[in-house]
Amino acid sequence: MNASIHPVSYDWLLARARNPEDGLTRAFAGVIQAAWKGKIQPPNVGMGLAQDKFVELLEHYFPGTSLQICNDRCKEACADCIPLLASEFDDLVALLLEHRSDDAEHTEWLAHAIASGCMGGNHLYQDMGLPDRQALSVLLERHFSALYLKNVGNMKWKKFFYKQLCDRADVKMCPAPSCQVCNDYQNCFGSEEDEPALAMEKKADR
Secondary structure: OOOOOOOOOHHHHHHOOOOOOOHHHHHHHHHHHHHHOOOOOOOOOOOOOOHHHHHHHHHHHOOOOHHHHOOHHHHHHOOOOOOOOHHHHHHHHHHHHHOOOOOOHHHHHHHHHHHHHOOOOOOHHHHOOOOOHHHHHHHHHHHOHHHHHHOOOOOOHHHHHHHHHHHHOOOOOOOOOOHHHOOOHHHHHOOOOOOOHHHHHHHHHO
16 A cells, blocks of 8 residues: 555554553554544644654654655645644643653653643543553653652643643633632543543544
8 A cells, every 4th residue: 555645543553563562652652643633733743853853753662654654645734733832832842841750762752742642632641542541640650750749639631731831921720719619620630531532533443
């Protein structure tokens, strides 16, 4: 099949993954699939990374896939994907990198993947192709431990990241004096296990 029209899916990536059970591998696969399908709007399918960095990521985690993904069709499909939220995306990446636990390159790649996932419309773990919130929490605790520890109230991760950005900009995010008396408490702190959208989509792709 012509490489330019072959669909890039979660299963297609994992079938070519160096270690398909690895949490980072699954997160990258989920974000790449979601971006490819237009489910999220990062600056490009490459999660906002420079193309050489994205190729390096692909060859490290999914050997032999870079030619398939980084082709003219992908570039054309992404020509209109540079979003109005570009500065927001950059702020999220910066927030994560300021709290990185190490200087490893894969941690920088993960920061871009998480920021890309934040551009989606589902729970963050879903737009990253992860099975549940706990899988995302494990990645955050391991790679961005200082930021993970700040979430003392166990706020939903996407809400928590945006609250951090609002606090930095001295923008009051909520009208209530405290979370406990806020009418939207459940929106910020409720369960994230009630919308298995991406999991269902993955099954449909098989």
